[in-house]
Amino acid sequence: MPAALIYSNAALQWLEGHDTLLPRLAGMLAQDGVLAVQMPRQEAAPSHRFLRDIAARMFPDRFAVDTSPRVRPAVDYAELLAPLGDVEAWETDYIQLLPSVTEGHPVRHFTQGAAMLPYVQAMTEEERAEFVAAYDAALSAAYPRRADGAVFFPFRRCFFVLRRD
Secondary structure, eight states: OOEEEEEEESOGGGOSOHHHHHHHHHHTEEEEEEEEEEEEOOTTSHHHHHHHHHHHHHOTTTOOOOOSOSSOOHHHHHHHHGGGEEEEEEEEEEEEEEOOOSSSOHHHHHHTTTTTHHHHTTSOHHHHHHHHHHHHHHHHHHSOOOTTSOEEEEEEEEEEEEEEO
C-alpha cells in the first residue's frame, strides 16, 4: 500500500546512495503523498572539518578521510526530485547557544556524541587526550566564548519536501 507520508528527521545523512534511495522512497508514495526530509549538513563547518584535519595530521596512516559530503546542497536534492513531483528545498543555519562547560570547549561537548566517535574510538587513551586538546584549541579560535563561557554555534540543516504528482 502506498504511503501518504514518508518523513525523516536527522536519519538519512547516515546512509549513502541518496541518488537511488530518495527516488525509491518517492516511488513508495501515494498520489499526492509527501516525502519530507531534514538532514544536518555540517561537513564544511569548522566543528567537523577540524576533526578530519587534526586526525589526518596526527594519524596520517590511520584514518581514511572522505572529504565528499554525504549530504549535498539543497539545490542538488531539488534537481534530483523535481522530475517526480513538486519539490521545495532549502537550507537553514540554526544558531544554538551552547552552555559553558567546566572542561574543554562547548562545541566539543556537542560533537563528541556522534561526529567525534569514529576518531576517538580508534585511539588509545593517551592519543585521545592529545587529539581532544588539539581539537579544543582549534575550536576556541573558531568559536570564541562569550563572557559567560557559552558559545554561539551555527548548525546547518538541509530540508526538502516532495509532493508527488
